[in-house]
Amino acid sequence: MPLSTQSQSGNDEYILVASLDNARNLSNILKAISFKDHAIFNVTQNGLKVTIEDSKCLQANAFIQADIFQEFTLKEDVVGFQVNLTVLLDCLTIFGGSTVPGVNTALRMCYNGYGYPLTLFLEEGGVVTVCKINTQEPEELIDFDFCSTNVTNKVILQSDSLKEAFSELDMTSEVLQLTMSPSHPYFRLSTFGNSGNAHYDYPKDSDMMELFQCTKTQTNRYKMSLLKPSTKALALSCKVSVRTDGRGFLSLQYLVRNDDGQICFVEYYCCPDEEVESNE
């Protein structure tokens, strides 16, 4: 197979080599955060973390652990670079987005270090495509300083329930308001659009609610335009955890199963909308 002959000759040069029998295990999860062009890759012995940011208020991260890959070799402790995610996704799906069972695109992703392009070897049905994508120096990432000790409210929901709500959200509303409370309404999503106000309530003893840990009543608003891209991650996920901290910062964590049933995570951090302050 062409890919394996490449590895014998090329392996020594690359500081990162990551292989997948099914490229969709990478492309699907990257699609969940692909709302902007520039993505920052942070690679450690644990695996791949890919980050996209928007207007300094939103950060989306996709985590693909090292054990998801059939081969994962990293010669340094940390490797970081920035690539155009749209281009990367076009390359990963070069053979089309077909979901014919048994037909997979195999991937070998290689990186030689600072200044070198990200090289992808993709193979399907005996046809090999080689892509070299230019990399840039990674921009500094925002640290949202969101740690579990500061979490005031946390729920874990089954994604199906939220998927329905998100698909019906009134997009004419500039904000999505989230209320979490140890008492009624427990967990409420609200919109204020041209058609009027809408509320989606999830009681704490609902079947969909897997975990409910709310200590304090909090209401926060987030710009709808910032949260809209998170619906892609929601669509792929089976569970989602929603947490807010004392400052009203929001953390959404999505549990995603790939084609082989392995688990990956996608996480969104969002700042509250500062224009309107409401703490009911």
Add this chain to the structure above:
Amino acid sequence: MKFRAKINDVGCLNHFTRVLNTITKLTKTCVLRLTVDNVYFVLSGKVANGGVSMWCELLQVNFFDEYQLEGVSSEANEICLEVAPENLSRALKTAQNAKSVKIKLTKKHCPCLTLAAELPSLSSIGRIVTHDIPVDIIPRRLWHDFKEPTMPDFDVSIYLPPLKTMKSVVDRMKNLSNYLVVEANLNGEMNLKIETDLVSVTTHFRDLGNPPWGDNAVQSQSRDVETMAHARVDIRKLQQFLMGQQVNPNKSMCTRLSQHTETRCSDLQTGVKSTTYISMWAKQRRWLLTSGEHRVTTLHSPSTTPL
């Protein structure tokens, strides 16, 4: 000028319809050239910077049970018409189950191709659906534009990979670049390449096979089997051409590379020979328009010239 023809066989009718559907996807208007032996659909590439030209030749006896032609004059026993292939496709769509289809050149308020389809009917009286398709008669002085371009010496001729794979790759490449380079050699290897500031992508196809050519064209015998011939193509035109191709197991598709890329499709069973050119060089365009004036040798430049 007179033309009347009739198709009685449903298989022939379907095949004719399929050919027209493919042509409709490629162009809004084209030239229909009728001779005693053949029906040709021609699109000459009058585009400034590369585009699709097409030459499709149908052996009349393989489609029509009756065929009568009286051309413009006895020395020029042909008729050339400009027509919108979509009009023909649409008319043929209603004639899908027809017992017979007659095509005639008529004069209504303007010259027309009249299609009369006899449709099966439960009652004893048959139903006839008639379509009048307006056409423009092309005067003789312009006919030289539509003669079959003679094949230049080409460097490489190769069978194309499965269309589905090629379409997927070209679709993705179109998102990344405006131009694509096609490379092929006599070892059955073909590469599609794009290169921009952001990214370079090369797709390698192997074991494609090279067709043997015995007709007019002369394949260069002394050519090293591994050397690649390459041609640079506008991706949108290539995509347009690939979209028009309908999968047919009887067809063999191959590309010849000399200075331009030509994809030739020959249906070995029923005598449809169609050649679509995707031309890229200004030089090429001159040649296609004034076919016959240029000698092949002046056009042919070494394929290894870097682009």
